[in-house]
Amino acid sequence: xxxxxxxxxxxxxxxxxxRNGRDCYLDPIRKKLIYITPEETVRQKAISYLVTxxxxxxxxxxxxxxxxxxxxxxxxxxxxxxxxxxxxxIERPVAVIECKAPEVYLDIKAQDQMLEYCDLIGANYAMLxxxxxxxxxxxxxxxxxYIPLTDLPNYDDMCKGEYEAWDMEEPPERIPxxxxxxxxxxxxxxxxxxxxxxDISKLTPMPLAxxxxxxxxxxxxxxxxxxxxxxxxxRLIEDYGIRMVSYGNASGGKFYGPYRSFxxxxxxxxxxxxxxxxxxxxxxxxxxxxxxxxxxxxxxxxSHHALQLVADDxxxxxxxxxxxxxxxxxxxxxxxxxxxxxxxxFVQERYPKIIAxxxxxxxxxxxxxxxxxxxxxxxxxxxxxxxxxMIRDEYRDYVKASKx
Numbered sequence: 127x128x129x130x131x132x133x134x135x136x137x138x139x140x141x142x143x144x145r146n147g148r149d150c151y152l153d154p155i156r157k158k159l160i161y162i163t164p165e166e167t168v169r170q171k172a173i174s175y176l177v178t179x180x181x182x183x184x185x186x187x188x189x190x191x192x193x194x195x196x197x198x199x200x201x202x203x204x205x206x207x208x209x210x211x212x213x214x215x216i217e218r219p220v221a222v223i224e225c226k227a228p229e230v231y232l233d234i235k236a237q238d239q240m241l242e243y244c245d246l247i248g249a250n251y252a253m254l255x256x257x258x259x260x261x262x263x264x265x266x267x268x269x270x271x272y273i274p275l276t277d278l279p280n281y282d283d284m285c286k287g288e289y290e291a292w293d294m295e296e297p298p299e300r301i302p303x304x305x306x307x308x309x310x311x312x313x314x315x316x317x318x319x320x321x322x323x324x325d326i327s328k329l330t331p332m333p334l335a336x337x338x339x340x341x342x343x344x345x346x347x348x349x350x351x352x353x354x355x356x357x358x359x360x361r362l363i364e365d366y367g368i369r370m371v372s373y374g375n376a377s378g379g380k381f382y383g384p385y386r387s388f389x390x391x392x393x394x395x396x397x398x399x400x401x402x403x404x405x406x407x408x409x410x411x412x413x414x415x416x417x418x419x420x421x422x423x424x425x426x427x428x429s430h431h432a433l434q435l436v437a438d439d440x441x442x443x444x445x446x447x448x449x450x451x452x453x454x455x456x457x458x459x460x461x462x463x464x465x466x467x468x469x470x471x472f473v474q475e476r477y478p479k480i481i482a483x484x485x486x487x488x489x490x491x492x493x494x495x496x497x498x499x500x501x502x503x504x505x506x507x508x509x510x511x512x513x514x515x516m517i518r519d520e521y522r523d524y525v526k527a528s529k530x
Contacts, residue, residue: 137171137172137174137175137178137179138174138178139151139167139170139171139174140152140153140154140170140174142162143159145159145161148161148162149161149162150162151166151167151170153170153173153189154173154177154184155173155184155187155188155189156189156190163227164227164228164229165225165226165227167257168225168226168227168228168255168256168257169189169205169206169225171255171257172205172206172223172225172253172255173187173189173206176206176208176223176281179280180278180279180280180281180284181280181281181282182208182281182284183281186208186209186210186217186281187206187207187208187209188206188207188209189205189206190203190204190205191203191204191206191207193243193246193247196219196246196247196248198246198247200246202243204222204223204224204243204247205222205223205224205225206222206223206224206225207219207221207222207223207247207249208220208221208222208223208249208251208281208284210284210285218248219247219248219249220249220250220251220284220285221249221250221251221252221253221278221284222240222243222244222247222249222251222252222253223252223253223254223255224236224239224240224243224252224253224254224255225255225256225257226254226255226256227256228256228257228258229256230256232254232255232256232259232261236254237254237261237372240252240253240254241263241272244265244272250264250265250287251263251264251265251278251279251284251289252264252272253278258405258415259383259405261274261383262274262275262276262277262278263275264289264291273291273292274291274292274370275289275290275291275292276290276291276292277290300343300347300496301343302496303340303494303495303496306336306339306340307332307336310326310332310335310336310339311332313328314328325339325342325403325404325405325417326338326339326342326403326405326417327405327406327415327416327417327438328415329414329415329416329438330416330417330437330438331438333443334417334437334438334441334443334448335417336493337441337443337448337491337493338403338417338419338437338441340493340496340497341403341419341491341497341504342403343496343497344496344497344498344499344504345386345401345402345403345499346368346384346386347498347499348367348368350498350499350500351365351367351499351500352365352388352499352500352505352508353500353505357509357512357513358477358509358513359392359476359477359512359513359516359517360390360391360392360397360512360513360516361390361391361392362388362389362390363389363390363391363396364388364389365386365388365499366387366388366389366398367386367387368384368385368386368387369384369385369387369400370383370384371383371385371387371400371422371424371429372429383402383404384402385400385401385402385420385422386400386401386402386499387399387400388400388401388508388512390512392516397423397424398423398424399421399422399423399424399432399512399515399516400421400422400423400424401419401420401421401422401508401511401512402419402420402422403417403418403419403420403437404417404418404420405417405418406418406434406436416436416437416438416439417436417437417438418434418435418436418437419433419434419435419437419450419511420433420434420435421433421435421511421512421514421515423515423516423519432515432516432518432519433452433511433514433515433518435450435452435488435511439453440452440453446492446493446494447490447491447492447493448490448491448492448493449487449489449490450487450488450489450490450491450507450510450511451482451485451486451487451488452485452486452488452514453466453484453485453486454466454469454470454484454485454486456469456518456521456522458522458525458526459522459526461525461526461529464521464522464525468521468525469517469518469521472517472520472521472524473486473514473517476517476520477513477514477517480510480513480514486514488507488510488511488514489503489506489507489510489511490503491503491504491507
């Protein structure tokens, strides 16, 4: 099952007209021409989704609403606010929709901005979208916090306060192995022209996409736990299951979403390492979307991606066998790129088994069954990914110290 954070629908966009030589949408809510920008396209898709799929009455939607309208002393404004009529026949906000351009990462900062708007105007539901990814939340009175939803409920249920929470502890129902490719193709076919897929990019070649999907489904399956024990560079204390977390990378990108997390003992330190699979693109080429295996590390200062393995560029498929490799490219914060040969020396000293010529070999899986976290080959891949990520961070620390 693919987590519902990925946009899979094809909402219709409004008519396009010319004004001052520029294309404009005829906004159905504001009833005026709006210049087309990437963010405005996401906003119009969200409006179409609300009206068409969630049956939100158009008259209950306001767009780019200033918070001052609700008595808040602020110059900020929410992208979309949904209203409902209460028992006293007074319109009150029920949901806030925050829209970002497709190349904008939906990080914890964007989420906090959206939830702040909800707190200020008293809306319980929230949705954050960049047209590719989507996150939905509701305020839970019992825990006094926002909990993730599988999706926004329809308007009638929203007004009643109903919802379907995403249970991170409930293991997903696995798709039969023989149906993986057909299921994934259906997901890709459901994507709009500007939507690039689920957690797997629709631009990733199918011979790679299917095993990546198989691996991600296995990582999301919390009914299977990786055995605790000694794995060489670290001891696994606990397979911690799924966490919704935010991570950054060395070049300043931000990622927020589900990761399979592992609590490990490395030397005298206890650390969290987490693995996720997500779509990946550079801000300079937002339409060139690939699929990325991310290994993230929590430390006492920050959370970051120790490894971003772009699957399209690093995986090798031979028949039904998939080899997981990495070139060794490494970014080191503001310093820039590290030296692959220097990194190789670190790996040679600490974990030489993964050196394979001019690349690093992280494992091999045969795509002939559903992969699970108790399979020896899957365990070895996870161990190699975490071990390689650890060494990469050790090398980063070395370079940073040498620059002081």
